[in-house]
Structures are given as C-alpha cells and as structure tokens.
Amino acid sequence: MKLVSWNVNGFRAVLKKGFEKTFKELDADIFCLQETKMQPDQHDFEPEGYYMYFNSAVRKGYSSTALFSKVKPLSVHFGINIDHHDQEGRVITAEFESFYVVTVYTPNAQRDLARLDYRMTWEDDFQNYIDQLDAKKPVIVCGDLNVAHQPIDLKNPTSNRKNAGFTEEERSKMTQFLGRGYVDSFRYLYPDLENRYTWWSYMFESRQRNVGWRIDYFLVSERLKSAIEEALILDHIMGSDHCPVALILNNNKG
Structure with missing residues (x-):
C-alpha cells in the first residue's frame, strides 16, 4: 500500500504546475494534501478512481486539507472535536478496516512565536485525539507537522534554535508524541541519513542549495512499524x- 502526503501551499496554484501529472505518476492508494488554501467548491480536480474529501478553514484562502483514496473509507471525520481548533480545516481522519489515516497541517508558531502558546495547546489536544483512535486500531499520521525534530532534520540547527519549528518547546512535544507509542517512519529506516529535507524557503535559492528542513512526516503506531517497507x-x-x-x-504485516 502506498500513501503520499504533500503540503502544496495552495491547491489551485499547484494545479497549474503539473499536479495532475504528478498525481497520476505517483499512483498512491491514499494521497493527502495540506495547506490547500481553498473551499470545497473551488477545485476542478476530480481524479478517476478516487473518493475525495476536503476540510476547509472558515477563513477563505487559509490552511485547509484534502484526502483522496482509491478505497472508500468506512468513515471520514473532520477536525479533532474541539471547536476552537476546528475552524482552520487542519485535520481529516479516514477510517479503514484495519487502520486510521489522519492527515494534519499543524499550526505554525510563527516567526515571532506569536502562536507558540496556541501551538502547545494544539499539540496536547491533537495527541490526545490520536491516542483515542489508537485505542481502537493503529493510526497513520501524515502531514506538515511544522517541526524539525532533531538537529539532523535541518541544515542550520544552531542558528535556528529559537526560531519557529525548531524551538525546544516544539521539539519536546514531538518527542512526547513519539514516546506515546508512535514511530517516525523515515528515521526508523534511516536514523543517520543527513541532508534530506522536505521544505525550503523561497528565499536565497534555498532549494537549489538544499538549505532545508524535514518537517513533513509519516508517523505510525508502534505496532505498524514491522509493516514499513519504504519511506521516501x-x-x-x-x-x-x-x-x-x-x-x-506491507499489507500482510503489522
């Protein structure tokens, strides 16, 4: 089974940059998007053979998520059951026979850390929500978690120690999350692999120079780790x- 997750930074924008071709070539069983920045009636993308689900922020042009699945989920849930969190369209949960898939766009603490306190509350509430699912069946969490967990996960850890996405507070919450019984699939397979990032600033030719951060993840319940074949x-x-x-x-394991 193949799952793909992508923060597209605007779905309508990425549709103009070859997204449909990429979507077909990746041929994922489940394809999750974050930061679609759109309302459900604003897309003109309906891939054949997929069920589609959108969770949009109340504020137009902001945040929002989407999930495409070849198999119809048993149920689909939007948000984490806390109203003040669920205004921003950040979470979709799809229930399948033997697991849940949760796609999430974690709130950014912002450059001046203006939302750090909110982020800490979000982390605890989101992790509690995932634990409630995990009590029923294993969970696959994917998306932009807006944190580089360890120094290996960004190019310049020293100069970013007090910046959003690499504060001690955010990193500790990620450690806490994993400690509750979840596995970072990429680091499970590649614990020491350096210079692998998923986000680059548009400034200073960061992507060309590979000055990036690894902030997009697939986390899985501990009891699913034996099923991990590859993390890309x-x-x-x-x-x-x-x-x-x-x-x-591997569908036959875990």
Whole structure:
C-alpha cells in the first residue's frame, strides 16, 4: 500500500504546475494534501478512481486539507472535536478496516512565536485525539507537522534554535508524541541519513542549495512499524516550497 502526503501551499496554484501529472505518476492508494488554501467548491480536480474529501478553514484562502483514496473509507471525520481548533480545516481522519489515516497541517508558531502558546495547546489536544483512535486500531499520521525534530532534520540547527519549528518547546512535544507509542517512519529506516529535507524557503535559492528542513512526516503506531517497507522524500518533485513524502506499507504485516 502506498500513501503520499504533500503540503502544496495552495491547491489551485499547484494545479497549474503539473499536479495532475504528478498525481497520476505517483499512483498512491491514499494521497493527502495540506495547506490547500481553498473551499470545497473551488477545485476542478476530480481524479478517476478516487473518493475525495476536503476540510476547509472558515477563513477563505487559509490552511485547509484534502484526502483522496482509491478505497472508500468506512468513515471520514473532520477536525479533532474541539471547536476552537476546528475552524482552520487542519485535520481529516479516514477510517479503514484495519487502520486510521489522519492527515494534519499543524499550526505554525510563527516567526515571532506569536502562536507558540496556541501551538502547545494544539499539540496536547491533537495527541490526545490520536491516542483515542489508537485505542481502537493503529493510526497513520501524515502531514506538515511544522517541526524539525532533531538537529539532523535541518541544515542550520544552531542558528535556528529559537526560531519557529525548531524551538525546544516544539521539539519536546514531538518527542512526547513519539514516546506515546508512535514511530517516525523515515528515521526508523534511516536514523543517520543527513541532508534530506522536505521544505525550503523561497528565499536565497534555498532549494537549489538544499538549505532545508524535514518537517513533513509519516508517523505510525508502534505496532505498524514491522509493516514499513519504504519511506521516501520525493524532493525531485517541484510545485511547492515543500516536496511530497511517501510511505509504503506491507499489507500482510503489522
């Protein structure tokens, strides 16, 4: 089974940059998008053979997520059941026979850390939501988690220690999340692999120079880790300031 996750930084924009061709070539069983920045009636993309689900922010042109699946989910849920979090369209949960898939666009703490306190509250509430799902069946969490967990996960850790996405507070919440029984699929397979990133600033030719951050993840419940066959960073695919990430699972394990 192949899953793909991509922060497209505007779905309508990426549709003009060859997204449809990329979507077909990747041929994912489940394809998740973050930061679509659109309302459900604003897209003209309806891939054959997929069920489609959109969660849009109340504020137009902001945040928002989407999920495409070849198999019809048993159920689909939008948000995490907390109203003040669920105004921004950040989470879609699709339930399948033997697991849940949750796509998430985690709130950014912002350059001046103006939303760091909110981010900390979000982290606890989101992790509790995932634990509630995990009590029923294994969970696959994918998306832009807006944190580089360890120094290996960004090019310039020293100069970014107090910047959004690499603060001690955000990194500690990621450690806490994994400690509750989840596995970072990429680091599970490649614990020491350096210079693999999923986001690059548009400034200073950052992508050309590979000055990036790994902030897009597939996390899986601990009991699914034996099913991980491959975790990929598809940094050859352009169209956004992020690149897609992929997870390949063996359906017969886990």
